[in-house]
Amino acid sequence: MAPTSPGGPLQGIVVVELATELTAYTGKLLVDLGATVILVEPMQGSPLRRYEPFVQDQAGPDRSLWWWHYQVSKDALAADLDNAADLARLVELIGRADVVVEAEQPGSLARKGIDEAALRAGNPRLVWVSISSHGAGDPRSRQPSTDLTLLAEAGPVWSCGYDDHSVAPVRGGGGQAGNMTAHYAVMSLLVALLAREERGGGQHIEVNAYAAANVTTEFASYTWLVAGLTVQRQTGRHAAPGPTLPTQVMAADGRWVNTGPPRRGADFAALATWLEDLGVAEEFDEFALVQMGTELEHIGLDQMEANDLVGEIFGAGRAAMFFLAGRLSAYDLFVGLQQRGLPAGIIYSPEELLEDPHFVARGWVRPVFHAELGRTLGYAGAPITFPATPAAALRPAPTLAERS
Amino acid sequence: MGDGALSHVRICDFTGQLAGAGATKFLAAFGAEVIRIEDPVTGGRWDILRGAPPFKDERRGPEFGSGFNNHNVNKLGITLNLRTDRGKQLLAELVRRSDAVTENFAAGVLERWGFGFERLRELRPDIVYVSNCGFGQVGPYGKFKSWGPIAQAVSGLTYTSGLPDRPPAGWGYSYMDHTGGYYMAIAILAALFWKARTGQGQWIDLSCTEAGAALHGPALLDAAVNGRPMRRAGSPHANRNAWPAMAPHGIYPAAGEDNWVAISVTDDEAWVAFATSVGEDWASDARWAPRSARLRDQDELDALVGAWTAGFDRFALAERLRSNGVAAAPVQRPGERIDGDPFTAAWGLWPTVSHEAMGEVRVDGLPVHLSETDWVIDRGAPLLGQHNEQVYGELLGLTTAEIGALRQDGVI
Numbered sequence: 031m032a033p034t035s036p037g038g039p040l041q042g043i044v045v046v047e048l049a050t051e052l053t054a055y056t057g058k059l060l061v062d063l064g065a066t067v068i069l070v071e072p073m074q075g076s077p078l079r080r081y082e083p084f085v086q087d088q089a090g091p092d093r094s095l096w097w098w099h100y101q102v103s104k105d106a107l108a109a110d111l112d113n114a115a116d117l118a119r120l121v122e123l124i125g126r127a128d129v130v131v132e133a134e135q136p137g138s139l140a141r142k143g144i145d146e147a148a149l150r151a152g153n154p155r156l157v158w159v160s161i162s163s164h165g166a167g168d169p170r171s172r173q174p175s176t177d178l179t180l181l182a183e184a185g186p187v188w189s190c191g192y193d194d195h196s197v198a199p200v201r202g203g204g205g206q207a208g209n210m211t212a213h214y215a216v217m218s219l220l221v222a223l224l225a226r227e228e229r230g231g232g233q234h235i236e237v238n239a240y241a242a243a244n245v246t247t248e249f250a251s252y253t254w255l256v257a258g259l260t261v262q263r264q265t266g267r268h269a270a271p272g273p274t275l276p277t278q279v280m281a282a283d284g285r286w287v288n289t290g291p292p293r294r295g296a297d298f299a300a301l302a303t304w305l306e307d308l309g310v311a312e313e314f315d316e317f318a319l320v321q322m323g324t325e326l327e328h329i330g331l332d333q334m335e336a337n338d339l340v341g342e343i344f345g346a347g348r349a350a351m352f353f354l355a356g357r358l359s360a361y362d363l364f365v366g367l368q369q370r371g372l373p374a375g376i377i378y379s380p381e382e383l384l385e386d387p388h389f390v391a392r393g394w395v396r397p398v399f400h401a402e403l404g405r406t407l408g409y410a411g412a413p414i415t416f417p418a419t420p421a422a423a424l425r426p427a428p429t430l431a432e433r434s
Numbered sequence: 435m436g437d438g439a440l441s442h443v444r445i446c447d448f449t450g451q452l453a454g455a456g457a458t459k460f461l462a463a464f465g466a467e468v469i470r471i472e473d474p475v476t477g478g479r480w481d482i483l484r485g486a487p488p489f490k491d492e493r494r495g496p497e498f499g500s501g502f503n504n505h506n507v508n509k510l511g512i513t514l515n516l517r518t519d520r521g522k523q524l525l526a527e528l529v530r531r532s533d534a535v536t537e538n539f540a541a542g543v544l545e546r547w548g549f550g551f552e553r554l555r556e557l558r559p560d561i562v563y564v565s566n567c568g569f570g571q572v573g574p575y576g577k578f579k580s581w582g583p584i585a586q587a588v589s590g591l592t593y594t595s596g597l598p599d600r601p602p603a604g605w606g607y608s609y610m611d612h613t614g615g616y617y618m619a620i621a622i623l624a625a626l627f628w629k630a631r632t633g634q635g636q637w638i639d640l641s642c643t644e645a646g647a648a649l650h651g652p653a654l655l656d657a658a659v660n661g662r663p664m665r666r667a668g669s670p671h672a673n674r675n676a677w678p679a680m681a682p683h684g685i686y687p688a689a690g691e692d693n694w695v696a697i698s699v700t701d702d703e704a705w706v707a708f709a710t711s712v713g714e715d716w717a718s719d720a721r722w723a724p725r726s727a728r729l730r731d732q733d734e735l736d737a738l739v740g741a742w743t744a745g746f747d748r749f750a751l752a753e754r755l756r757s758n759g760v761a762a763a764p765v766q767r768p769g770e771r772i773d774g775d776p777f778t779a780a781w782g783l784w785p786t787v788s789h790e791a792m793g794e795v796r797v798d799g800l801p802v803h804l805s806e807t808d809w810v811i812d813r814g815a816p817l818l819g820q821h822n823e824q825v826y827g828e829l830l831g832l833t834t835a836e837i838g839a840l841r842q843d844g845v846i
Contacts, residue, residue: 039628058651063624081678083656095659096677099651168777174700174761178675178683179752182696183763185771187685189606190595195692198685199765200603203594203672204649211801213616218802220623221464225439225807227630233806241783241801244771248452248582248607249488249501254768255784255796256500257488261606261768266592267583269606271488277583278601286602288587290579373579375587377602379665380650381657383590383643388575394644407658413648414621418636419628 035419038064043223045129046120047104049076052133052161052239054100055205055212061103062412062421063216065129069106070120075430085403092402092429101427102398102409108433111142124149124156128232129219133161136171146234156232157222159215165238175239180207184243189250189261189269199263210246211239278377279352285360290373292347293330298323300370301350314353319346384408398424438465439807443626446525446532447471447509449618450481452608453582453642454538454566455505456615457622462508463800463809469528469825470506470816474513474846478818480539490792496818497791503815504797507787511816512825513846516547520845525549526557527830533629534562534622538614540579541571551637560635562625566618570641580642582608589646594653594670603672613649614642652677674732681728682708685765686740688748694765695748697739697755701725707759712742789814822846 035041041064047057049071057067069076080089081096107123109116121144124130130149132139139146150156163180164170181187181201191199215237222233245251250261250269261269266278266288278286292298302320305311314320323329323343334341351372355363360376367374383389394411412421443466449455462468472478479485483502485495515521529535535554537544544550544565554561565571568580569588586592586605596602621638629635656662664670673696675683680700688695699708702725709717716738722728728735743751748764755762764770772784783799792814800809826832826846840846 035632035634039624059620063620083652083660083662083677085659087660095655096652099655164777165781167780170756170777173756174698174704174759175763176675176680176683176698176700176761178673178685178698179696179761179763182685182694182765183771185766185768186605186607186609187694187696187765188767191603191606192597192600197597197600198673198687198694200595200597200672201685201696202591202605202609203670204591204653205677206609206649209613209649210616213613213620214801217460217616217619217623218804220620220627221439221807222804224443224623224627224630227627228442229807231806233804235805236803238781238801241778241781244778244783245798245801246609246612247768248609248612250607250768251772251798252500252504253488254772255504255798256490258769259488263603263606266602266604267606268608278604280601286587286592288583288592288604290581290584368575368578371579373581373584375580375584375592377587377592378590379593379663380590380647380653381663382665383588383647384654384657386588388569388573389644389647392570392573392641392644394647403659407655410648410651410654411644413617413645414624414638414640416621416625416628416636416638418625418634 036422037419038421039416039419040065044127046124046127048132049078050133052208052211053131055209056131056215057104058100059212059216067104069104070109073108073110098427103425106428106433117143125153129157131159136162136166154231155226157219159219159235161211161215161237164240177205177207180239180243184240185247185250186243189263191263192265207239207243210242211237214242279355281355281358281360281363283359286377287360287363288375289351294328295324295326297372298347316346316349319343320350323347396424398426400426436465440464440466444532446528446535448537451483452505452611453614457618458536459505460619463811468509470509470511471514472818474515490795503789503795506815507797507811508813509816510821512822513819515845518845529554529557536564538566541567541576560629560633562629562635563637564618564621566614566640568642571639582611585610585642585646588643590650591646595672596670598668598671610642610646614645617645679729681732682735682739684736686743688743688746693748695743695751696763698761700761704760711755711758785811787812787814790817
């Protein structure tokens with residue numbers, strides 16, 4: 031085995047994060063990569079400390095679980111920027127930092143006396159990441175926006191929802207506009223750090239949340255860009271210019287599974303054997319068609335159009351999966367299909383994956399001891415594991431009392 | 435070597451679809467030399483997007499898939515038949531000259547070809563190897579198949595995107611193919627940074643499902659600390675916002691067919707601004723002034739808001755609310771945000787590339803700008819084997835005759 035150096039690939043890199051909602055996940059990802067991240071928040075505490083959910087639903091600046099997750103393992107500096115001494119401390123800190131991450135309204139830092147150009151001149155290796163909702167040149171960056179309004183305006187919401195278009199389209203959960211933005215912020219600042227290794231100097235990076243969501247819409251954008259077609263939302267599957275067949279199936283325990291249709295002879299053979307093993311083949315009306323499917327090498331769209339029987343066989347394969355779903359739990363359907371070479375995914379609620387044997391075996395959850403609760407909590411694991419330089423143990427997010 | 439931020443980086447790239455190809459697209463846009471390896475026997479069809487719709491015009495075939503073009507701009511493309519010994523020798527030569535090897539095959543494919551991490555490291559001791567598959571290569575589900583909707587399902591993203599008493603809505607696209615690609619890019623770049631500082635390579639076994647699960651941190655803590663699962667009556671209610679709690683907060687009907695407007699009243703001050711904008715009796719009722727009341731009776735409030743918004747043009751209404759200090763936006767169709775919004779064009783978000791077969795095509799750009807080493811996206815995805823002469827000739831030093839022989843022998 032090669033030697034390992036615990037701490038993550040960005041160990042030694044110092045990041046100053048001016049705490050806002052749009053910087054939080056960028057800082058968190060940098061923590062996951064091993065950077066030292068110093069949050070800067072007002073003396074009375076960041077407004078983010080008031081984000082629900084709270085421990086036992088009791089509000090308090092050190093009780094926000096939102097804060098716990100996003101600010102884990104960060105250090106914090108309390109600074110009021112209209113106070114000259116605090117401002118001087120921040121300027122001194124930035125003078126020895128590698129990266130600044132901020133999402134202040136364009137122009138507002140300069141008004142507070144934080145002159146990026148001067149700070150970069152004094153620290154030429156500094157990488158300065160400015161995040162805004164719509165880009166510095168767009169007046170919408172000076173107006174209020176939220177995760178919901180960004181995802182509505184930028185495309186993800188248009189693609190998401192139900193076949194019934196009298197029901198409102200849906201915004202995917204989990205604050206993903208901020209996450210999309212953070213992914214691009216981190217990718218870009220890693221490019222800048224690599225460039226710095228080659229060239230020596232830092233630079234300014236502008237990250238645009240609205241643009242990030244615009245280019246995180248897959249088919250919707252390039253179907254318009256190349257073909258001028260507009261995709262339409264469909265329940266539980268890809269939005270598309272025309273309707274497609276359902277892929278989600280409810281299992282016998284009321285939970286859902288996402289499935290892919292059988293297309294190969296081997297898929298049909300696996301389904302036929304499974305139906306027989308469960309002793310339910312005779313109850314399934316289309317079993318003979320499934321058996322015929324075992325003779326086919328692969329079912330393509332063109333074959334279905336050319337031959338009605340192939341279309342019927344294809345339909346029977348889907349029906350077989352739906353029939354099995356009525357007799358199995360979602361978990362047994364998911365694992366059973368996958369073990370037989372058919373792609374499928376159980377639709378977990380987030381907390382359910384913590385108990386899943388695969389996540390457990392990979393040791394994904396990360397333990398964090400909370401003295402105030404007297405117990406260790408399982409935090410979301412790091413999205414990436416670096417074997418040569420594994421992540422350090424996590425520390426709880428900074429409390430008001432722990433700030434410098 | 436060019437003058438891009440990553441012009442000093444060479445990637446030996448087996449990625450496909452969006453979850454892999456999206457990662458190396460980002461690197462290529464910053465000047466990395468990404469050499470995409472494709473199988474001449476199957477015509478590069480291990481990437482299902484080669485030849486898949488949508489199409490720019492009536493032409494069909496492996497050079498006309500626009501998703502493939504979108505995800506593979508600015509890359510080089512070579513063919514290489516890894517069933518042959520000579521093909522394996524050439525891959526070894528390429529690995530020796532590369533900083534990273536990237537792939538998103540099902541688990542174990544590269545190993546079966548004889549190019550597992552140990553072999554890669556023999557060839558190039560400081561190699562960065564990033565494999566990316568739905569469940570990661572190690573663990574009970576290591577052999578399971580996956581694509582975006584499956585990774586989304588297992589990671590909790592599909593469940594949390596839905597309305598009460600309805601099935602999960604999912605995302606309507608492969609959000610985790612995008613996001614898996616983002617994490618893959620982060621993995622490659624961070625590992626290259628570590629290599630630049632220490633000379634050490636490594637193998638990163640990326641799991642898209644884990645990357646997706648990492649996007650639910652507060653939900654996991656709410657379950658652990660408060661014993662409150664997301665799977666409970668009335669949950670999820672994805673257009674509402676519990677963290678932080680806001681009301682009204684939703685997607686409401688607007689004038690016209692399938693037109694909607696998103697409104698977030700973030701706090702009490704925004705409520706006053708919203709109520710003033712509405713200007714109707716119900717909105718000025720003191721009953722709605724406290725956030726706690728708006729949250730408690732959200733169903734009733736949403737019905738009032740929806741009845742009010744339904745008569746308005748969504749663009750004009752959102753603009754009015756925004757200028758009054760209320761977060762609001764129209765739900766935009768693709769054409770509206772791409773061709774109807776001058777700011778996305780001004781950003782350069784839809785660059786035009788020149789593709790050898792398709793001609794001029796617009797693609798997704800990047801939502802970032804770097805002051806000193808910005809990205810460039812100008813070349814279309816490579817045709818099958820388009821850069822064989824360049825890579826086998828200039829990089830590996832083969833003569834034109836030798837390259838011709840490789841082609842005749844079915845090696846490339």
